[in-house]
Amino acid sequence: MSVTMADVHDDDTRASDIEQLVMFYLNDQVFGLPIHQVRDVFIVSTMTRVPLAPAGVAGLFNLRGRVMTMLCMRELLGVTQHVDNAGMTAIGIEWRGESFGLVVDRIGEVASLSRSTRDLNPANLDPRWAGLSAGVYKLADTLLVELSLDALFNNSLKNAA
Amino acid sequence: MESLESCVLYGANMDDLLRDFVIETTENIDVVDSELVRFEQDPNNKAIIAQIFRLVHTIKGTCGFLGLPRLEALTHAAESAIDLFRDGAPVTRDVVSLILVTIDRIKMIMAELDRSMQEPSGADLDLISRLEALVLGEVPESRPQASDFSNLNGEGNEDITVGTLVYQVLERPLRPGEVSLDELEKAFREGDLPETEFNSKTLNDAGLSSNLAAPEPADTGMEMLAVDGANKKTSIRVSVDTLEHLMTMVSELVLTRNQLLEIARRDENSAFKSPLQRLSQVTAELQESVMKTRMQPIGSAWALFPRLIRDLCEELKKEIDLETIGAETGIDRQLLEMIKDPMMHMIRNAADHGIETPGSRTLVGKPARGRITVEAAQKGGYILLSISDDGRGLNLKRVREKAVELGLASESDAAQMSDQQASKFIFNAGFSTAEKLTHISGRGVGMDVVRSNIEQIGGSIDISTTLGKGTRVEIKIPLTLAIAAALIVESGGQRFALPQMTVIELVRASSSNEARIEHLHSAPVLRLRERLLPLMQLSDVLGLKQASEASWENSFIIVCQVGQLRFGIVVDSVLQTEEIVVKPVSVRMRHLSCYSGVTILGDGTVIMILDPNGLLQHLGSSVEAHNDNVTDIQTQVSDEEIKTTLLVFRAGPGAPKALPLALVTRLEEIDVSRIEVSNGQHVVQYRGKLMALFSCQNDMVLRESGNQPVLVFMHGGAAVGVLVDEIIDIVEDVLNITMESTAPGILGSAIIRERATDIIDAAYFVPGLGSDNPAVSRGRQRLLLVESNDLFRAMLVPVMQAAGFEVVNVSSARNAAPHLAQEKFDVIVANIENGGLDDFSAMADGHCRLIGIASRASQHLLQTAHDANFDDVVGIFDREGLIASLRASDSMIGEAA
DSSP states (O other): OOEEOGGGOOTHHHHSSEEEEEEEEETTEEEEEEGGGOOEEEEEOOOBOOTTOOTTEEEEEEETTEEEEEEEHHHHHTOOOOOOOSSEEEEEEEETTEEEEEEESEEEEEEEEEGGGEEOOOTTSOHHHHHHEEEEEEOSSSEEEEEOHHHIIIIIHHHHO | OHHHHHHHHHHHHHHHHHHHHHHHHHHHHHHHHHHHHHHHHSTTOHHHHHHHHHHHHHHHHHHHHHTOHHHHHHHHHHHHHHHHHHTTOOOOHHHHHHHHHHHHHHHHHHHHHHHHSSOOOOBOHHHHHHHHHHHTTOOOOOOOOTTOOTTTTTTTGGGOBOOOOGGGOOSSOOOTTOOOHHHHHHHHHTOOSOGGGOOHHHHHHHHHHHHHHSOOOGGGTOHHHHTHHHHHTTOOOOOHHHHHHHHHHHHHHHHHHHHHHHHHHHOTTOTTHHHHHHHHHHHHHHHHHHHHHHEEETHHHHTTHHHHHHHHHHHHTOOEEEEEEOTTOEEEHHHHHHHHHHHHHHHHHIIIIISOOHHHHHHTTOOSSEEEEEEEEEETTEEEEEEEEOSOOOOHHHHHHHHHHTTSSOHHHHHHSOHHHHHGGGGSTTOOOOSSOOSSSOSSOHHHHHHHHHHHTTOEEEEEEETTTEEEEEEEEEOTTOEEEEEEEEETTEEEEEEGGGEEEEEEOOSSSTTOEEEETTEEEEEETTEEEEEEEHHHHTTOOOOOGGGGTTOEEEEEEETTEEEEEEESEEEEEEEEEOBOOOGGGTTOTTEEEEEEOTTSOEEEEEOHHHHHGGGOTTHHHHHHHHHHHHHHHHHHTOEEEEEEEEOSSSSOEEEEGGGOOEEEEEEGGGOEEETTEEEEEETTEEEEEEESSSSOOOOSSSEEEEEEEEETTEEEEEEOSEEEEEEEEEOOEEEEOSSTTEEEEEEETTEEEEEEOHHHHSTTSSSOOTTTOSSOEEEEEEOSOHHHHHHHHHHHHHTTEEEEEESSHHHHHHHHHHOOOSEEEEEOTTOOHHHHHHHHTTTSEEEEEESSOOHHHHHHHHHTTOSEEEETTOHHHHHHHHHHHHHHHHHHO
């Protein structure tokens, strides 16, 4: 049950001010990750917990022979209110030659959004969120937080470890 | 005929070496090329020049023993020139150009070497003379640019010596129309190719075609030239990434196969069965082959050594034997590459600096032939490599001086440094104590390179040396990339892999007496064959949920050995053993010392690989310091079954504590209301004086009211008290310390009356009891204590020091010998229970007072001691008696003087 996103990748994104984001959800909040940073989307079956691991590390997962370090987005963003989701969904990314999986509630579609609708983080945003956010897109019915991998690895995880 | 001969002698082996050398050097030269250019632009960057120098030095060294004199001479000249930059000579364009030209020449020779497996004849006097002139301080004349290859093409014709090619000696006259290789070579040099198009590529091609054009005499061993193209393809370099990827793919294939087999198992009559079996077999073979591409016995790198040693022997006029142990130890290919050079450097160092000449060896009573031992073993998550020699050892005095000279340490720091620390200086860049440079070593690059190479792969290097006895360098390389056999264990509902190398045995814990887990002040221990084994509960260490005390029962204890220390890891169950591929831990979790890696099991589960070394840190850091002595104490005491009177008491929570009763002067009970605090110190008025009170716990816990028991010690005429909670008993039992201390102030643990009990080090709790008291000494007397029991030594030394003696303590008469040879003692105190009385009296030789000690002085022993010229015999625990006896010797010596 894994979808490779590479084929969705479109070349015209670079030319225009359109950003293509893979949407994912924690509870009802929608987030987005630039599509070129997404390697796979997969269902997490059995994850190996790592005792003593820093906060935010949910465990290890074997994705076709690759050991992925799974990061729990709920924990990193402080979304504690738990929903009952059968299988966990994860977004596979690569960072500095290592494979990571971001555990999220569910994956949405790929949204093509105009950068003009992006705003800076509001000043009163939870620092944990602000630490990971590259900006906020104003959608018609909701707000989408763009996840920044740089921020994720440089701020959140560093603090956690 | 040297090079031909070596080819015959070393056959295919040398060819392999040569090929490796060519591949590697070609790479290195390319680096030197670009680095030199970078250096020219940034002449103040010491790092670049150091890197260049190292590379050239390595090439030179390798040429030396591969028997490539032309390259060696050229690189030596180049190295000397580069060395000037290292010393801060101005970097001019001309000089850099000259070096670049030299590098191009090296490339040319390498190309020829690659093609023919023979060094082309000739010398490079043109370049060498200019490089030498440079070193001597002459400004080089303006010369062609680096890109200009005119020098190859007979540049400075008069300089080029056309030597006769060794291998070109034909055993028959030339046939008509044949061209001798000499001439060919000449033609090649003076080639009529247009100068403008002359680059190394065309040179190569030209050389090849002219060689092939010439009919090759088959009987001169040169046929390889003809099949040259085929030869090249027998080995290729594959990037580790590619192998890694291959490995991943194979792992995945294995998993898929396992799933298929599972499905086929359910359906007995499946048509898939036989093709599946075939698939299974092929997969297994594939897996094995892929694994093999990464693993190599370490001995393959050692193949170079015998030749290296032989050449070094000749060159240095020394006789050296080489001993290799553990050549079959598997090591990851990549790691092997990385440690090859460091190992060679160290062997060269050992031969050049370590081993003495046969003459000087015989002079100091060593066998004329020196010995270099190379040893490899896999221990825990590491490969341990050691290179030791029985040579003269490091001159640490000189090392210290040199360190001060180079500004690495201040004079006082260097003097105070332990020998171990001081010897580490040799790993600094540019550090050499050699008086003169040889081309083998002594430029002070070797150990620096060695260290940086080892550290690059996450290893560590250590050196120990004894003057006159030899030097031992130990390298520890992590197993990050290797494959290991592992025990799969379960703890707290999770599986972990534990490298089997560290596992000694498995013990099933039960509530029966044999394998019962006991707790000593909350520290779990196991009695294993009359020894106390410290335990750790894995789920505790890893912070996994620990159900209850009951989980200790029926658990498994994995007895591990790390270094000298044994300890047990308690797990819930042991599942199976498996060959695992060690993958590195994510950078995010690399700080967790408990893990050495990650692996994927056959069923696809990812599990953590435990690192016993890292786990050990959770056992307490003071453990290691004492562990060396454990076995000694144990065997020694249990052999004799000495019974000691012990005071058993309770102080603080946990196991009861004990100490030899003889150390305690008196037991008192003191009303807590009388205890006062003066100057931050608890004191009590005792017999008209103030007695300082100490606790044998970290915090002074006083009772609310009533009396508190106090152990009173006499120290320097004053009384000191140690508060305890309760005196339990006075017992006579065999004092058998079976577990080293895990806490300060505790000498160890022993089984007393069937209970685990902490043995207290009184000197720790009573400051000053163990320290020197210089006021007492009036020209301090020197005392040699010979006592094999560590506990007794620990107890006696403070007593003797308090009595004003300067104490040297050794564990046996044998160990005493070197001290006696060098120093003079006033008193010798020796334990005479083990016999050897005559040895001791020989040691004293009538020059100094000889006191025997024994835990129980029987009449018979006294008589024997008297017969053996002992001056006195006292009980080990008879503190007063011992001091009195020592004082007697004091006054006696005083009178004699």
